[in-house]
Amino acid sequence: MSKLPPHDMGPAANAFRDKVRAWLAANWTAERKAAHLKKPFKERGWDAEFSRLMGRDGWIGVGWPAKFGGSRTPTEQIAFITEMANASAPVQAHSTGESIVAQALFLHGSKAQQDEWLPAIRRGERSFALGYSEPEAGSDLAALRTRAVRDGDDFVVNGQKLWSTGADKAEYIWLAVRTDPDAKKHAGISVLMVDLRSPGITLRPSTALYGKTFSAQFYDNVRVPAKNMVGAVNDGWKVITDALASERVMIGGTRMAGIERAFDHLTEYLKTAVVGGKVLRNDPVIRDRIGALAADIEVARLFQMRNSRLIEQGKVPLHEAAMGKVFASELQERLGQAALDILGTGGLLSEDAEGAPVGEMEYVLRHAIMGMIGGGTNEIQRNVIAQRGLGLPR
The missing domain is CATH 2.40.110.10 (Butyryl-CoA Dehydrogenase, subunit A, domain 2)
Structure with missing residues (x-):
């Protein structure tokens, strides 16, 4: 869980988070994680065997509507996403089916499709x-x-x-x-x-x-x-736009989990870092920039919570999802830029490079570009917000 406040997500979410951590400790073991990290970088994040393991134990679709087998509140769902990200667990093999495809099937799928495809997705058997x-x-x-x-x-x-x-x-x-x-x-x-x-x-x-x-x-x-x-x-345009709303929620949610993890690593480094005799945590410019990022992360969390609640209620968060997606993706870019400014040339070193102060930060910045384009560019999202959310004329 992020070191940013609030630590307490409420009794139910805290208890659920502990269950997720316990399951990860037993199933995403150090040996399994080490073997995964030996893969080429482009292959990491995708592990069909691990997705089937998650499906076996009921960890796929925890945030689905109750009528389709979901059993968790939006807060618990966010706790789950955060814990999976903190553990660097590979979820890409089932994430698109779990969120985008499933959301479309909830709203537009036939009974036969729902009966066949949703259980298979929950078991981690269809990517x-x-x-x-x-x-x-x-x-x-x-x-x-x-x-x-x-x-x-x-x-x-x-x-x-x-x-x-x-x-x-x-x-x-x-x-x-x-x-x-x-x-x-x-x-x-x-x-x-x-x-x-x-x-x-x-x-x-x-x-x-x-x-x-x-x-x-x-x-x-x-x-x-x-x-x-x-x-x-x-009649596919309606299906696509409803699924796109879910995709934007997914982009915002998974991106936020990565942002919080990277921000924690950066702040942990700054607590003890001394560069050229200068204690970085005492620099007022650095403190101001880190404080602004912390506030932005809290705002992004609220976007994420609202969108999760809307989906749980069976609603389609069109402009709300666009807001969350724009804010989270551009926050990731701001975080990456701030980190490279603070870390200097060392910030350009990759995660596995010797001597990298916080090696993931250059990846955070590179990955931000995908977030601002994927699921519809942020320029398009701003049109959605203006037209669908604010009722401005086309």
Whole structure:
């Protein structure tokens, strides 16, 4: 848990946090963690075996609505995310399915889909990547061109997608397709759950600036069962926007856990650091900057709490999620910039570099770029806030 106040999250959340810590101590052992850290950096964070272990013991979907098996309050969910981040536990193998895909299935999935897919996601048995962006459809997602044409009991998909994090490792992709090319821009779109092992799919992984991989995918007459369409045909824009709201909550939540951990490491270093005979903790400029970051982290926590509560109530936090996503991603950038200013050239050393004062900070700054672009750029989020939240004209 972050060393920032408040330490006390309430009796229920504190007790739950202790349970999470105990489970991690027994299952995310030093040996398992050491073996994970031996992997290339781009492979870290993804561990399908660990996700299945979490699913076995009921740790996936703890924040889902009670009717779908969730059992924890928003505060407890935040405690869970924080403890997993503090332990550097790998959760990427199930996180997209647990949050984005599951949220769409709650709202738009058929009973048969909910009965089949949600339990499998909770068991850690079905991993997902997102198939949204295309060469000419990024933040303007409604410009997508990848086609899906009905053929009997299947849809036949042709097209290209870009920047799908984890697509080289996931089993399925949450794919946005155009099913009516003659409809208006935001109409004629549908969503399919596509098995990435299907014939006709070609993947081309690339390394992102922050060190992990994303993939371009090419779809050449890929057959997808029609039963894998979520929502009605040509009604996918609603499914996508509801899922995007959940993605922005996830981005904000997971990012906040990493921000708090990095901030704790930075402040621990500053408590004892002496550089050139200067005690850093006594520098008023440094104290002012650290204090401002601490206040910002508290604000971001409140955004996270509100969004979690809205989802728990079955609501879709469109502009609220945009606010949290913008604030958390730009806070991460401010934290990284502040750390590099304070640490000087030593702040440029990576986490595994000898002599790095707080080695993760250069990664914090590199990773911030993904947060400000992923899930829709922050410029787009500001439009959502203005139009959906404040009712300003388009």
